[in-house]
Amino acid sequence: MELDPKLKKILDSLDPSEEEPVEEMAPVRAREIWNAEMAVVAGTPLPVARVDALEFEGPDGSLAARIYHPKARATALPILVYIHGGGWIRGDLDPHDDICRFLCHHAGCIVASIDYRPAPECHFPGPVHDALAGVRWVAENAAAWGGDPARIAIGGDSAGGNLACAVTHLARDGSGPATRWTLWLHHSAPPTSPACRRPSYSPPASIRCATRAMPMPSASPEPARQCKINAMRARFTDSPRSPV
Numbered sequence: 001m002e003l004d005p006k007l008k009k010i011l012d013s014l015d016p017s018e019e020e021p022v023e024e025m026a027p028v029r030a031r032e033i034w035n036a037e038m039a040v041v042a043g044t045p046l047p048v049a050r051v052d053a054l055e056f057e058g059p060d061g062s063l064a065a066r067i068y069h070p071k072a073r074a075t076a077l078p079i080l081v082y083i084h085g086g087g088w089i090r091g092d093l094d095p096h097d098d099i100c101r102f103l104c105h106h107a108g109c110i111v112a113s114i115d116y117r118p119a120p121e122c123h124f125p126g127p128v129h130d131a132l133a134g135v136r137w138v139a140e141n142a143a144a145w146g147g148d149p150a151r152i153a154i155g156g157d158s159a160g161g162n163l164a165c166a167v168t169h170l171a172r173d174g175s176g177p178a179t180r181w182t183l184w185l186h187h188s189a190p191p192t193s194p195a196c197r198r199p200s201y202s203p204p205a206s207i208r209c210a211t212r213a214m215p216m217p218s219a220s221p222e223p224a225r226q227c228k229i230n231a232m233r234a235r236f237t238d239s240p241r242s243p244v
């Protein structure tokens with residue numbers, strides 16, 4: 001199977017002999033390397049009207065956020081709350097600036113990019129609670145930003161896609177504001193998921209950035225907890241539309 005050209009560009013820039021496996025790195029080092037790898041494939045930033053760097057109050061302190069405003073202004077714009085990926089231990093707002101600009105520019109909506117506490121410093125379900133706090137904060141401030149609190153979507157990639165699904169279900173079940181849409185660019189499954197039994201997760205893996213050794217939340221037989229961990233195990237009845 002041929003690799004995506006952008007992913008191949010990342011892998012070609014790496015020298016496996018110079019780096020220890022990601023699961024053996026100190027978290028800070030893993031984050032530095034991942035941010036550098038993402039910079040390799042970052043495109044030219046698309047223009048938006050402005051980007052506001054803000055903070056919101058999470059369960060255990062302030063967390064970073066960026067609000068992207070589209071050039072084409074209208075009254076009460078829809079808002080996409082975007083939750084970044086990074087395999088639960090990596091990722092922040094910087095490597096996802098290009099995708100947030102892309103979505104804001106082409107969709108003509110406000111994009112609220114929110115951060116969350118990573119593992120291993122923050123254990124499950126901390127990131128879920130952080131993301132839920134971020135969505136509530138966006139809903140409370142939507143009108144002040146020129147957005148429509150009745151038209152909020154939640155989206156994300158990788159671990160952020162999983163968090164987007166978990167928060168959507170929590171909101172549906174009464175823990176947060178009503179949402180209209182969920183966007184999964186792709187989601188990160190825990191090691192017990194059937195997806196992680198595919199050959200690409202087994203040594204020698206075709207890509208070194210996705211293996212069963214990556215630290216992820218442990219699975220739980222309880223449905224209420226399971227939907228927070230593995231998005232694909234969640235109940236989708238009465239959920240917003242979810243393009244994947």
